[in-house]
Amino acid sequence: MTFEVENVSKTFVSGDSDEEVIALKDINLTIETGEFVSFVGPSGCGKTTTLRIIEGFEKPTEGTVKDDGELVTGPSNQRGFIFQNYSLFPWLNVIDNVIFGLNINGKPEKESKKRAMEYLKTVGLEDFAERYPSELSGGMKQRVAIIRSLINDSKSLLMDETFSALDIQTKHKLQNQILKICKEQKKTIIFVTHDIDEAVYLSDRIVVFSRRPGMVKKIFEIKMDHPRDRQCQEFEDLVSEVIEMIGEVEED
Numbered sequence: 001m002t003f004e005v006e007n008v009s010k011t012f013v014s015g016d017s018d019e020e021v022i023a024l025k026d027i028n029l030t031i032e033t034g035e036f037v038s039f040v041g042p043s044g045c046g047k048t049t050t051l052r053i054i055e056g057f058e059k060p061t062e063g064t065v066k067d068d069g070e071l072v073t074g075p076s077n078q079r080g081f082i083f084q085n086y087s088l089f090p091w092l093n094v095i096d097n098v099i100f101g102l103n104i105n106g107k108p109e110k111e112s113k114k115r116a117m118e119y120l121k122t123v124g125l126e127d128f129a130e131r132y133p134s135e136l137s138g139g140m141k142q143r144v145a146i147i148r149s150l151i152n153d154s155k156s157l158l159m160d161e162t163f164s165a166l167d168i169q170t171k172h173k174l175q176n177q178i179l180k181i182c183k184e185q186k187k188t189i190i191f192v193t194h195d196i197d198e199a200v201y202l203s204d205r206i207v208v209f210s211r212r213p214g215m216v217k218k219i220f221e222i223k224m225d226h227p228r229d230r231q232c233q234e235f236e237d238l239v240s241e242v243i244e245m246i247g248e249v250e251e252d
C-alpha cells in the first residue's frame, strides 16, 4: 500500500471563538509499500492530525491523500489504525477481543484462536486468554489492544504512540514483532512516537515535523540492517542527530 500525501494543510476552527489553528501546512510525502516510516516532533506539531488525515478520519483543508492511487475519502479496513487511547470490549474475554476483527472478516475461528495464542505468547499473556478486561492491569489491557490490531490482515498500520506506556521488555518484544509483520506481510507502517531510540530502531525513514504549523522539517533515511544494534556507534549517532534536530525545531 503506497500513500501519497500531496500539499496537505489543515486548519482547525474552534467552535466557540472562531479562532483558527493552523495545524499543518503543505505536507508532501510519499510512503512506499512495505516501508516503515516514523513521525517525530514536538507536542502539538500535527503528527496525530497527519495520521488521522491519512486514515480518512479527518479531511484536509487543502491537498489530497491517495492510497494506492485512490483518493482517501474516509476510513477503510485495509488501513489498520491504533489509537493513542485504545479500549477493549469489556463483555469479551481476552482471546475473543483479540480475534474480534478476524471474526468480522469471516476467518475460521479455530485458526484465528491459534494465531491469537501465538500473539498472546509474544506479550506474555497466554495464561490470560480466558480472562475479562476488568481482571487485567492497565498495561495488560494495552498489550491485548495492541495485538488485536496487529493480528488483522490490513495492508497498512497507522500507529499513534502505541508503545509509549509499556514496560521496556514488552516494548522491545513488540518492536521486534511489528518489524516481523512489516517485513513478512509487506505492510506499510506509519508510526508516531516521541521515543527516538524506538524510531531509529524501527524506521526506514524518520520524518521530523516542525513546530506548529506542522511542516516537514527533515527526513532521515536509515539504511542499517535489522536487527539493529542499539549499542553501536552508528545507532547512537543517529539518535543524537534526530534529537538535535527536534531541539532545533523547538527553538525555531
Ligand SMILES: Nc1ncnc2c1ncn2[C@@H]1O[C@H](COP(=O)(O)OP(=O)(O)OP(=O)(O)O)[C@@H](O)[C@H]1O
Residues within 6 Å of the ligand: 012, 013, 014, 021, 022, 023, 041, 042, 043, 044, 045, 046, 047, 048, 049, 050, 212
Ligand atoms: N479536533 C481538533 N480541533 C481543534 N484543534 C485541534 C484538533 N485536533 C488537533 N488540534 C490542534 O492541532 C494541533 C496539532 O495537534 P496534533 O494532535 O496533531 O499534535 P501531535 O503532534 O500529535 O501532538 P502530541 O505529540 O502531543 O500528541 C494542536 O495545536 C491541536 O491543538
Ligand SMILES: [Mg+2]
Residues within 6 Å of the ligand: 047, 048, 049, 084, 160
Ligand atoms: Mg499526537
